[in-house]
Amino acid sequence: MMNISEVETRTGLPAKTIRYYEDIGLVTPARRTNGYRDFSDKDAHKLAFLARARALGFSIEDCRNLLALWEDQTRASSDVREIAKHHLVEIEAKIQGLMAMRDTLSDLVHQCAGDSRPDCPILKGLEGSQ
Amino acid sequence: MMNISEVETRTGLPAKTIRYYEDIGLVTPARRTNGYRDFSDKDAHKLAFLARARALGFSIEDCRNLLALWEDQTRASSDVREIAKHHLVEIEAKIQGLMAMRDTLSDLVHQCAGDSRPDCPILKGLEGSQ
DNA sequence: ATAGGGGTTCCAGTCACAGGAAGGTCAAGA
DNA sequence: TCTTGACCTTCCTGTGACTGGAACCCCTAT
Numbered sequence: 001m002m003n004i005s006e007v008e009t010r011t012g013l014p015a016k017t018i019r020y021y022e023d024i025g026l027v028t029p030a031r032r033t034n035g036y037r038d039f040s041d042k043d044a045h046k047l048a049f050l051a052r053a054r055a056l057g058f059s060i061e062d063c064r065n066l067l068a069l070w071e072d073q074t075r076a077s078s079d080v081r082e083i084a085k086h087h088l089v090e091i092e093a094k095i096q097g098l099m100a101m102r103d104t105l106s107d108l109v110h111q112c113a114g115d116s117r118p119d120c121p122i123l124k125g126l127e128g129s130q
Numbered sequence: 131m132m133n134i135s136e137v138e139t140r141t142g143l144p145a146k147t148i149r150y151y152e153d154i155g156l157v158t159p160a161r162r163t164n165g166y167r168d169f170s171d172k173d174a175h176k177l178a179f180l181a182r183a184r185a186l187g188f189s190i191e192d193c194r195n196l197l198a199l200w201e202d203q204t205r206a207s208s209d210v211r212e213i214a215k216h217h218l219v220e221i222e223a224k225i226q227g228l229m230a231m232r233d234t235l236s237d238l239v240h241q242c243a244g245d246s247r248p249d250c251p252i253l254k255g256l257e258g259s260q
Numbered sequence: 261a262t263a264g265g266g267g268t269t270c271c272a273g274t275c276a277c278a279g280g281a282a283g284g285t286c287a288a289g290a
Numbered sequence: 291t292c293t294t295g296a297c298c299t300t301c302c303t304g305t306g307a308c309t310g311g312a313a314c315c316c317c318t319a320t
Contacts, residue, residue, distance in 0.1 A: 005296095019300095034285060035299060036285080052257075055231075066253070075248045076245065077243055078244040081242045087235065088236060088239060091231055091232045092232060095229060098224055105186055105218050108214060109214050115206065116208065118204060128178055146309060146310085166268080167267085184307090189306080189307090
């Protein structure tokens, strides 16, 4: 049983985030008589799980579902895999979108002299005049 | 001079967004006596510029600055280029982060059988046990 | 007169927290 | 004993860039 700062150092999550996760019902640490939160090893373990899932870009709702599956010993791994695959598709789409932006922008930046003159292909590109 | 729905079709921006852009001072369309907004060609052109800049992922604040440079005939193209280059670096960083996520997640997904059994490498990965 | 398809403002909600104020708690040192 | 400082608590507000919705006004056609 440990207080919030210990969980901070164990999980790398800021105390603010840990309290927020309690707020939205992802963890429910015990309380001491003085009102302080008192985290069990299991709580800390859950939060570490959440930290890793968030680091992989899963939404809070995905995390909630993954956590439930993690705790459900009778889960089917296909349920986990479906969530992960769906997220993977979203990540891939984001990457594609960003790469398209990068390519367009990179072109414009390379076309621009970047000197003291006002003539600027970047602005022209944004203007839509080609 | 046109009303907001015309600008919607010209720029592809939803009316809500156009009103929001007025709220935050990016455009200041005239008003008719009945209170309706009355957009000039220049307003529409500005909004089209904003739509393209936003589509390239520039923040509203970047857009504000780009718009100011666009309107400033005495600008130096280096100022525009600096904003664009900085944004390019951020995009690249995002891409790298997402690709790292994708790689990790893709590994896990491929390791997972995705059947009715509870054993799941994805959950194990999130657990941190390798 | 009414119906519909415009337009307007304003307020709340989104997502996942972060910042900060105001105050209670605890252990150590003077 | 008093104080100091580190820790903890709750609650409220703000973030970015909108989106949804309510309540209401305006204009034209039937």
